[in-house]
Amino acid sequence: MSRILIKGARVIDPGSKLDAKRDILIKERRIARIEKSVTDRKARVVNARDLIVVPGLIDLHCHLRDPGRPDEETIGTGSHAAVAGGFTAICCMPNTDPVIDNDGIVNYIYKEAARVGLCDVFPIGSITKGRGGRELTEFGELLEAGAKGFSDDGDTVADNNIFRHALEYSRVFDVPIFEHPIDKNLAQDGLMNEGLVSTRLGLKGSPAIAEELIVARDLLLAKFTGARLHLCHISTEGAVELIRKAKREGIRVTCETCPHYFYFNDEVLESFDANYKVNPPIRSEADRQAIIEGLKDGTIDCIATDHAPHCQAEKELEFANAPYGMIGFETAVSLIIMELINKQNMSWLDVIRKMTVNPAKLIGVMTANMTQGTVANITMIGPDKKWKVSEDNIKSRSKNTPLLGKELKGRVKHVVIKGTIKYALKD
Numbered sequence: 001m002s003r004i005l006i007k008g009a010r011v012i013d014p015g016s017k018l019d020a021k022r023d024i025l026i027k028e029r030r031i032a033r034i035e036k037s038v039t040d041r042k043a044r045v046v047n048a049r050d051l052i053v054v055p056g057l058i059d060l061h062c063h064l065r066d067p068g069r070p071d072e073e074t075i076g077t078g079s080h081a082a083v084a085g086g087f088t089a090i091c092c093m094p095n096t097d098p099v100i101d102n103d104g105i106v107n108y109i110y111k112e113a114a115r116v117g118l119c120d121v122f123p124i125g126s127i128t129k130g131r132g133g134r135e136l137t138e139f140g141e142l143l144e145a146g147a148k149g150f151s152d153d154g155d156t157v158a159d160n161n162i163f164r165h166a167l168e169y170s171r172v173f174d175v176p177i178f179e180h181p182i183d184k185n186l187a188q189d190g191l192m193n194e195g196l197v198s199t200r201l202g203l204k205g206s207p208a209i210a211e212e213l214i215v216a217r218d219l220l221l222a223k224f225t226g227a228r229l230h231l232c233h234i235s236t237e238g239a240v241e242l243i244r245k246a247k248r249e250g251i252r253v254t255c256e257t258c259p260h261y262f263y264f265n266d267e268v269l270e271s272f273d274a275n276y277k278v279n280p281p282i283r284s285e286a287d288r289q290a291i292i293e294g295l296k297d298g299t300i301d302c303i304a305t306d307h308a309p310h311c312q313a314e315k316e317l318e319f320a321n322a323p324y325g326m327i328g329f330e331t332a333v334s335l336i337i338m339e340l341i342n343k344q345n346m347s348w349l350d351v352i353r354k355m356t357v358n359p360a361k362l363i364g365v366m367t368a369n370m371t372q373g374t375v376a377n378i379t380m381i382g383p384d385k386k387w388k389v390s391e392d393n394i395k396s397r398s399k400n401t402p403l404l405g406k407e408l409k410g411r412v413k414h415v416v417i418k419g420t421i422k423y424a425l426k427d
């Protein structure tokens with residue numbers, strides 16, 4: 001088994017609150033030593049003097065389109081893209097075809113991810129059969145097969161009684177319910193955030209209240225049932241405020257936001273680039289500021305990508321008919337560095353916690369630590385590395401990102417998974 005020696009890195013390990021220069025020796029899949037100075041003549045040396053070294057990132061929310069749409073993404077292409085973005089574990093949402101609503105599909109995902117042999121792929125099972133919103137799936141059977149939580153993502157569980165029963169059922173197993181909180185009737189298939197900009201552009205808007213109404217309902221039901229609620233892709237000021245209050249009250253709620261909600265505001269829609277069309281929509285500047293505040297004060301626990309691949313032909317449809325979603329694995333780290341670290345002065349420890357220990361705790365997988373003896377899942381980031389996003393350097397099978405052609409700062413350089421270098425950036 002080969003040895004790897006990472007030399008001179010700035011190690012950020014939120015689990016042990018470490019932010020210091022360290023050498024790391026990896027031996028037999030594990031971190032054998034993490035000290036100020038380590039030498040090992042037999043090890044392959046990675047010079048990490050200018051790099052930030054963090055535990056392997058975990059993405060709580062992505063869409064791999066597998067099974068169902070291999071023309072958009074597969075577990076193979078998605079895993080490659082995830083690893084290039086620094087993720088060593090990802091959770092895939094169940095809005096596949098067929099839906100992840102039985103143990104057969106969960107088994108298929110594990111088998112396929114093992115065959116690909118890159119990152120861990122953890123399936124999220126659907127709450128209701130076929131994501132139909134009517135009949136609960138067999139949580140026990142899905143968990144036994146390895147599902148890490150439940151969600152009808154893409155849709156809210158609209159029926160209050162069904163959602164109540166889903167929460168109660170989840171308590172039996174103490175697993176989180178991942179909710180996509182958007183009231184369909186209020187959202188009215190809006191194309192962008194409802195506000196001044198949508199009025200100016202003459203595009204139908206989806207109002208913040210569509211998100212906030214369901215967040216409020218979900219929090220009440222979480223309080224009532226005592227279940228673990230995880231709110232996906234939070235995007236509005238009002239939602240952040242509701243969650244902040246609920247946490248103070250002791251309700252068992254966690255939430256995530258995505259890079260596009262703290263990096264962009266709705267003025268970007270002036271370009272009519274359908275790659276900016278996401279659900280929930282990119283919101284106003286006030287909402288963006290509130291999301292940043294929520295990240296800073298800990299109201300928002302996790303940063304997830306909501307990586308949502310779509311084929312070019314579909315994104316090239318008229319704006320009104322283009323599907324919602326943008327890819328996100330490979331640009332997440334850059335947007336986080338440019339906005340949260342460089343502009344907002346958030347600490348590396350605070351940011352990386354939201355992509356490692358917090359999501360790990362939520363889905364109950366290995367704690368994402370970098371201490372002696374832990375399995376070596378490690379991401380090395382060049383924080384000042386400039387790069388231009390292009391169709392050629394994106395590994396995802398789909399290229400639907402509004403960042404094509406843009407120059408970004410900060411890029412993943414190496415990724416170690418279970419003690420093996422699985423990715424090294426070719427410059």
Ligand SMILES: [Zn+2]
Nearest residue numbers: 153154180232
């Ligand atoms: Zn969603």
